[in-house]
Amino acid sequence: xxxxxxxxxxxxxxxxxxxxxxxxxxxxxxxxxxxxxxxxxxxxxxxxxxxxxxxxxxxxxxxxxxxxxxxxxxxxxxxxxxxxxxxxxxxxxxxxxxxxxxxxxxxxxxxxxxxxxxxxxxxxxxxxxxxxxxxxxxxxxxxxxxxxxxxxxxxxxxxxxxxxxxxxxxxxxxxxxxxxxxxxxxxxxxxxxxxxxxxxxxxxxxxxxxxxxxxxxxxxxxxxxxxxxxxxxxxxxxxxxxxxxxxxxxxxxxxxxxxxxxxxxxxxxxxxxxxxxxxx
Numbered sequence: 166x167x168x169x170x171x172x173x174x175x176x177x178x179x180x181x182x183x184x185x186x187x188x189x190x191x192x193x194x195x196x197x198x199x200x201x202x203x204x205x206x207x208x209x210x211x212x213x214x215x216x217x218x219x220x221x222x223x224x225x226x227x228x229x230x231x232x233x234x235x236x237x238x239x240x241x242x243x244x245x246x247x248x249x250x251x252x253x254x255x256x257x258x259x260x261x262x263x264x265x266x267x268x269x270x271x272x273x274x275x276x277x278x279x280x281x282x283x284x285x286x287x288x289x290x291x292x293x294x295x296x297x298x299x300x301x302x303x304x305x306x307x308x309x310x311x312x313x314x315x316x317x318x319x320x321x322x323x324x325x326x327x328x329x330x331x332x333x334x335x336x337x338x339x340x341x342x343x344x345x346x347x348x349x350x351x352x353x354x355x356x357x358x359x360x361x362x363x364x365x366x367x368x369x370x371x372x373x374x375x376x377x378x379x380x381x382x383x384x385x386x387x388x389x390x391x392x393x394x395x396x397x398x399x400x401x402x403x404x405x406x407x408x409x410x411x412x413x414x415x416x417x418x419x420x421x422x423x424x425x426x427x428x429x430x431x432x433x434x435x436x437x438x439x440x441x442x443x444x445x
Contacts, residue, residue, distance in 0.1 A: 374414030
């Protein structure tokens with residue numbers, strides 16, 4: 166029985182090594198699986214937007230036949246999640262640009278500028294008022310569009326390099342197969358979007374999304390990181406793709422809820438004391 170078990174482990178390990186090696190050769194060009202939004206078949210955000218039209222947009226991104234209003238995206242960089250995000254992924258920048266693109270691609274909102282480019286907009290108006298601009302430049306008052314809503318993004322959870330299979334496979338098939346499987350790691354992210362009505366200050370929608378992908382570190386796991394360019398030479402897909410896919414999932418969830426939107430109401434009116442009365 167012992168001999169048969171040993172033979173099974175040996176043959177199983179060799180089979181696993183062969184399959185894993187072949188798979189890694191095929192995957193070495195792309196380094197990792199594409200992130201998946203919330204378990205759907207979609208991947209991440211891509212393409213472009215121009216007005217109400219979109220080019221090469223992800224087909225998994227929700228779309229609206231009717232635009233719901235104007236919207237500004239404001240990222241709170243004083244919040245605790247931002248400091249954690251920046252320390253964990255120092256090469257990644259603000260989440261706003263990709264959010265703005267997916268929102269415009271969806272045609273659910275018209276995006277207005279309320280970020281750093283606002284300084285340039287005001288600079289052009291100051292130049293107009295100073296008399297330095299040519300006649301007919303048309304930067305007069307009353308042309309800017311109001312933002313009906315503000316969207317506030319945040320990252321709830323983001324982790325890379327979790328969930329290795331080395332221990333499980335190593336126990337079944339031996340250390341060689343375990344080393345191979347040890348190079349299979351998952352990247353995960355969960356994100357939140359809040360939508361606030363700017364005139365009333367009422368939150369009209371909120372959503373949470375998630376995404377996950379797998380990195381491959383075949384040679385780093387097998388050779389201790391000393392060969393083929395060191396540990397992770399073939400492994401790390403940019404973490405931003407996972408975060409982006411999680412935000413896309415959050416946005417899809419929000420759009421689905423807004424399609425059936427019904428305003429909350431309170432007897433007596435909003436902000437008029439509420440229904441939870443307290444004693445004297």
